[in-house]
Amino acid sequence: MIRQNKRKWMGSLLLLITALVVSSTPFRDLSSFPRELRLMEGSHEQLRVSVPVMGTLINSNPDILHVNGTEAREVSVDLSRPMSVEPRRAGEAQLQVKWHNIPLTAVKVNVLPDLRLYPGGQSIGVKLQTAGVLVVGHHLVDDGKNKFSPGEQAGIHVGDMIIKMNDMYINDMNDVKKLINETGKKNHSVQLLVVRGKEKLSLTLHPAKDKKDSEYRMGLYIRDSAAGVGTLTFYDPNSKAYGALGHVISDVDTGQAIVVGDGQIVQASVTSIEKGQSGNPGEKFARFYNESEVLGNITKNTPFGIFGKMKDEPKRSYYQEPLPIALAEQVEEGPAKILTVVEGQKVEEFDIEIANVVKQHFPATKGMIIKVTDKRLLEKTGGIVQGMSGSPIIQKGKIVGAVTHVFVNDPTSGYGCYIEWMLQDAGVNVRDTAESRTHTPKAA
Template sequence: MTKALAKRILGLILAALAVALFSSTPIHQWATTPSQIRILEGHSTLLKLGLPVSATVTTTNSHVATVKGTPDSRLAFNLKQPIQIESLAQGDTDVQVKLFGILPVKSVHVSVVPDIKVIPGGQSIGVKIKSNGIMVVGYNLVKTPQRSFSPGEEASIKVGDVITEIDGRKTESVEQAAMLINKAGKDERDAEVTVIRSRSAVRLHVKPAWDKETETYRIGLYIRDSAAGVGTLTFYAPDHKVFGALGHVISDMDTGQPIAVKDGQVVHSRVTSIDKGESGQPGEKRGSMIDEDNVLGSITKNTDFGVFGTMKKIPDYGKVTEAMPIALAEQVKEGPAKILTVVNGQRVEEYDIEIVNVLRQKYPATKSMVIKITDSRLLEQTGGIIQGMSGSPILQDGKIVGAVTHVFVNDPTQGYGVFIEWMLNEAGIPTKSAIPKAS
């Protein structure tokens, strides 16, 4: 046997041994133990190393977290058994594992984050939004004695633009925009129109034309300054007096563009009927706003993760009235769960679902998990996830873990959910949304 062949055989043997070693359960569990974890303040977690040896386990900051509740423990632990880490105060510490108290085996960075409790919603709510500017949603024709045309379109104003100023004056309503355009027409001059397009301000000049049918000066645009609809409340945070709802952005129905919010209101609503979902045809909750003078909350933000704002108390008709803990993104797991939602009137009901897949997101994204409706009652009534159900809170193991956001068009029994952590961040409740990177 040549030396080269012997080296090759030895290399293959060593490689096979390495694969066998690292694929063994204890070594694999040790190798896949995270180097960074988060714990809610006042809670504990289990660190599973899975090694059949004993070692000392210490924390570098015993004011933040301890091992089995013993500050700076010097006792040897059997690493085959899970090690309990208990949090005491917000902050950072390292859990260090050493053989014989000297040889480092593992170091895990622990961040203790605020213990947040919120009341899950599920109530049907009416949402009314006033946009920050005037949305251009289409063109129409100004009929002059000479021709019919859209001066706005010819001046390169585009559908989806948001008009914020006309002739240097901030424009906040359709009525105000019409007045300023008519004034420019009477003065026989161009109107200077400032629009927001792709987050940039663009100034354009358009000459109003006299419309013989309406007997006023117009620029041939369909414009809108508000939007309204019904949806589902996700949570109310009593300690912060804020709420989150819908789980997705509110967009203009004609342009598909997100609506920049100037202000808005949340009121009671009721579900009046259900259009059952089918493959290729999403269903829908049909509802109406009620008691609109009784404003439940004020909307301040409209983001990819829903609408958010202030609220003095949780609305009536909820299934849960006491605050319950949240689950951090990495604590959500595949398996049975429940959602809270309304399918008739104002009564919130609890329904069984399955979290089919969890997407491990270190940074906020709207599609955090795949869920499947398993409750026969809900399937019979709705066919699965339907429009208007977005924002329905998802509960698992006594915690609120997320909210329903989207339906699979070709399979209405399944859809997406978003982690509750990402919604809380948008509401102004910090949870340290990303696990800290090691320095």
């Protein structure tokens, strides 16, 4: 009986000790120690073990990074104090923490090449040509006997993209009108290649002659272009790639993402601002400026914005030198800045607060919630307004992301996306080797 009680007592004591250890601050800090860590060249990071003992840190590759300012492979460290990690060049290294040859924890460090971009903030005019013609509605054609839509009868849906007619690629509404008239006069049908989502469909359409003007029609409302104003986010001086808007351009009628056939960005000048209010987010009004001077092309329209190449470095930059970027996991809640234009073409810096960050390991929109705190910007715009999308977000001297959306019921707040995901869509790989980014090929 005494032995049984003793066993129970010892078991309870062991459980109590285990619970105390697990709930202790050192154990929690040790268990939360990262298993993998990404750092940029030239940055600094502090690692905390928070165990009140002396230990040994083993660095597998001192050429890649230094710990506590030394290039030694083994370093004696006070585990109760933060350890300073300094990346030296791109590559991988393993850091292992030991106490009396007992492994406590380890972290794999991936050092990425230093990447510096010019932050934007400039207002830009966007001129987008679709890859085909987009169907935005049906209409009835009166041939004198019946009223009907030949396009609807052919099985064409709103949101379809017509990319070929009689084996000819088309992206201009005038070409469509001409071909439909010519085919109708010959009493022939038109063979269409239609993109619907991820499908490609072959459909046959019979044009109908409108009794009002004797023109042949498809009975479809179509669109071949889109235009608007947004904000430049970044420019990469190495590749000449740029990113803007921070969100996809969708057709106003169908809500579908516009497939890019061709496009250009030009300068824009802000003429006035409709101040945002609850229920009405407000808007920047701007005009295209010097349209003959094309700043760059548009090759992609994705959930993270529009992308392409610029001919030259953007003018009227707020920063005269490029800034480093922050990786998605390095963005913190707290004070930050945005760059944007509220009058003319002058880029200005305004205070915001990053109120919430969402940890994302893969590209996704709405990575952070931001709130405008700058009194002057609130007085001028009421917060975030349409046309401000793409305004770069700067935190601790690094480009961390871009403004993407405004909360309709609270125009002082909105969403932002991480710059890392925009760079991926721009074709700027943060994992490129340092050598490929610092050496420009020369002609032989």
